[in-house]
Amino acid sequence: MKITDIQCFDVEVPLITPFKTALRTVDKIKNIGVYIYTDEGQVGIGEAAPTAVITGETRESIIGAIQLYIKPAIIGMEIEEIALIMERIDQCLHKNTGAKAAVDMAIYDLFAKRYNAPLYKVLGGYRKELVTDITISVNDVQTMVDDSLKAVDRGYEILKVKVGKNQEKDVDRVIAIRKAVGPKVKIRVDANQGWSPKEAVRIIRKLEDADVNIELVEQPVHYANLEGLQYVTAHTETNILADESVFSPKDALKLIEMRACDCINIKLMKTGGIYQAQKIVHIAEAYGIECMIGCMLETKISVSAAAHFAASQKNTTMVDLDGPSLCLKDPVTGGPTFENQWIRMSDAPGIGFSI
Numbered sequence: 001m002k003i004t005d006i007q008c009f010d011v012e013v014p015l016i017t018p019f020k021t022a023l024r025t026v027d028k029i030k031n032i033g034v035y036i037y038t039d040e041g042q043v044g045i046g047e048a049a050p051t052a053v054i055t056g057e058t059r060e061s062i063i064g065a066i067q068l069y070i071k072p073a074i075i076g077m078e079i080e081e082i083a084l085i086m087e088r089i090d091q092c093l094h095k096n097t098g099a100k101a102a103v104d105m106a107i108y109d110l111f112a113k114r115y116n117a118p119l120y121k122v123l124g125g126y127r128k129e130l131v132t133d134i135t136i137s138v139n140d141v142q143t144m145v146d147d148s149l150k151a152v153d154r155g156y157e158i159l160k161v162k163v164g165k166n167q168e169k170d171v172d173r174v175i176a177i178r179k180a181v182g183p184k185v186k187i188r189v190d191a192n193q194g195w196s197p198k199e200a201v202r203i204i205r206k207l208e209d210a211d212v213n214i215e216l217v218e219q220p221v222h223y224a225n226l227e228g229l230q231y232v233t234a235h236t237e238t239n240i241l242a243d244e245s246v247f248s249p250k251d252a253l254k255l256i257e258m259r260a261c262d263c264i265n266i267k268l269m270k271t272g273g274i275y276q277a278q279k280i281v282h283i284a285e286a287y288g289i290e291c292m293i294g295c296m297l298e299t300k301i302s303v304s305a306a307a308h309f310a311a312s313q314k315n316t317t318m319v320d321l322d323g324p325s326l327c328l329k330d331p332v333t334g335g336p337t338f339e340n341q342w343i344r345m346s347d348a349p350g351i352g353f354s355i
């Protein structure tokens, strides 16, 4: 099955409520979709999220990377030569991980369709269902408490609470949410780089002393401050999850060897797709480090690819794939089903969309 063409299209979906982190506020997803066409009539689909504050990519850079660099590098290649295709994508330009991820997942969609199997089974087939957390945007304390209670009412058992925008209030935010939702709900805290290492230790210790029982704290400090991340990990009891500090397998290996984190958040938009993400999961597994599969602000297209990947591997024990739950509508039909916290894999070939 030969690649004959690659085309980009706009994926625009309003969010149910504004998404707010220490890094940005967004009320509408404006992503780039990718179709890969083949000589056998099969079409693969992917999506890239221009998350300039994290990957450095914009809508324009993604379209340019795909049309001017990636497309000429792989046009005419056989889908079955997936390792060779991935080598060409990796080598044709540096970084641009969202653009690479969109093409990578469309290739994997075609690869699994070629063998008439669902993608998660082609990749390893470890499980059929996933439980995702749901993001609670950073806001004033009462709004966050109300949003948390609504999420728990909808059946969510894991909350991902965004903090890091106003450090003085962060302890109050998390304590108030714990009091409101009770002891059974899991709470993940994501500071999105909002604290200094010393602030992070102070805040996390206060939460520990107050017995708030936090499952983990995600990316407490600036992405490039690896020693800072190491300091927080060494000086707190709570598990520290590296997010913006880990894009590549090399980044993962470095953090693991520095003992700078307890677990790693893998996102296809950071790794450049499934091919590199697999390497991180396996490196981490060799060191006994568990991985989360997360997403940026992405729709059902790319989050479904990430769900197939998360379902395929043993060491992807935590899931933050709430993108479709934050969207007012889905841009595609078919594929895995997203019903509040439950993501269930379908056995349709590839990612499973009706194109």
Ligand SMILES: C[C@H](N)C(=O)N[C@@H](CCC(=O)O)C(=O)O
Pocket: 021, 023, 024, 051, 134, 135, 160, 190, 192, 243, 294, 295, 296, 297, 320, 321, 322, 323
């Ligand atoms: C959407 C997901 N739950 C999430 O929080 N992802 C990121 C931030 C995504 C973005 O700004 O687009 C994270 O930091 O984990």
Ligand SMILES: [Mg+2]
Pocket: 190, 192, 218, 219, 243, 244, 265
């Ligand atoms: Mg994060």
